[in-house]
Amino acid sequence: MTLDGWVADTRISYDTVAESYADQVRHTLDDQPYLAATFALFADLVRRAGGGPVADVGCGPGHVTALLAGLGLDAFGVDLSPGMVEVARRDHPGLRFEVGSMTRLDLADGAVAGLLAFWSLVHVPDADVPGILAEFRRVVRPGGPLLVGFHVGDRSTHKTEGYGGHPMNVWVHRRPLARVGGWVRDAGFTVGAELLLDPYDPLPGGVVIAR
Template sequence: MSTESWLADTRTSYDTVATSYADQVRDLLDETPYERSVLALFAELVQATDGGPVADVGCGPGRITAHLRSLGLDAFGIDLSPAMVETARREHPGLRFEVGSMTDLDLADASVAGLVAWYSLIHVPDDEVGPVFGHFRRVVRPGGLLLLGFHVGDESRLKTRGYGGHAMKVHVHRRQPAQVSAWLDDAGFTVEAQMTLSSAESPLGGIVFARRRTGSQ
C-alpha cells in the first residue's frame, strides 16, 4: 500500500469518526492512573532540561495535548485529520492545533524539546515507521525526549467499523517493544525506559521513553 493510500484512508476514517471518538476518549485519563503517571514523568523530564515546545503528534481531539499543558508544558497538537483538529480546537480553545502528517512534519529542525506519539503510530505500516522516526529525530533537539504509546502484539488487522459504528478503513498494527526500540535506535534515539501495561487505553499497551542522541547518530 502506498503512503498516499493509507494516509488518505486514515484521514477519511478519522474525519468520519471525529465527534464520536472525542466523546469516547474525553475522560479516559480519569480511568488510567498509570498513564497519567507516565505523562507526568515525561513532563518532569522535559522541564528538567530547560523545557521548550512539545509536539503531540497524532493528537486527535487534543486530550493529551491539554493534559500536558495542565502539567506545565508548552504543548501543541498535530493531526492528519482536519475534523479531529477542528474538534480539538473546539474542545480546548486557546491551545494550538495544526493539520499535518508525521510522515512529513512541517516543523523546523531541532525545534521541539519533546515529542509525544500517544497510540498514533498504530496505523503506520512497518516499512514507514523508520522514516517517521527519522522525522521525529529531525525535529527534536539533541538530548530531547520522545514518548511513545502503542498496542503490543504481533499482528495487524483491518478495522472497518468503530467509534459510534461509523465505517472506517484503517489497519491497526500491534508491535513488540523490542522491535520499536530497535527502530528507534536505528533512527538515532537511545531508549531509556520501556514498559507494558493494561488499562482502558489498551488491553496491552507499550510505553517507550527515548532520547535523541547528541551526535550524528
C-alpha cells in the same frame, strides 16, 4: 498536502469518526495511574532538558495535548485529520492545533523540546515507521525526550467500522515492545524505558521513552 494510500485512508476515516471518537476518549485518561505517571515523567524530562514547545503528534481531539498543558508544558497538537483538529480547537480553545502529517512535519530541525506520539503510530505500516521516527528525530532538539505509546502484540487487523458504527478503512498494528524500542534506537534516540501496561489484558499497551 497531497496524500495517498494508508495516509489518505487514515485521514478520511478519522474525519468520519471525529465527533464520536472525541466523545469516547474524552475521559479515558481519568483513571489511568500508570499512564499518568509516564506523562509526568515525560514532562519532567522536558523540563530537565531546558523546556520549550512540545509536539503531540497524532493528537486527535486534543485530550492528551490538554493533559500535557496541565502539567505545565508548552504543548501543541498536530493531526492528519482536519475533522479531529476542528474538534480539538473547539474543545481546547486555549491551545494550538495544526493539520499535518507525521510523514513530513512542518517544523524546523530541532524545533521542539519533546515529542509525544500517543497511540498514533498504530495505523502506520511497518515499512514506514523508521522514516517517521527519523522525522521525529529531526525535529526534536538534542537531549529532548520522545514518548511513543502503542498496542502491544504481533498481528495486524483491518478496521472497517468503529466509534459509533461509522465506516473506517485502517489497519491496526500491534507490535512487540522490543521491536518498537529497536526502531526508536535505530532512529538515533537513546531508549531509557520500555513499559508494558496491563500485561494480562487482551489488548495490552506499551510505552517507549527515549531521548
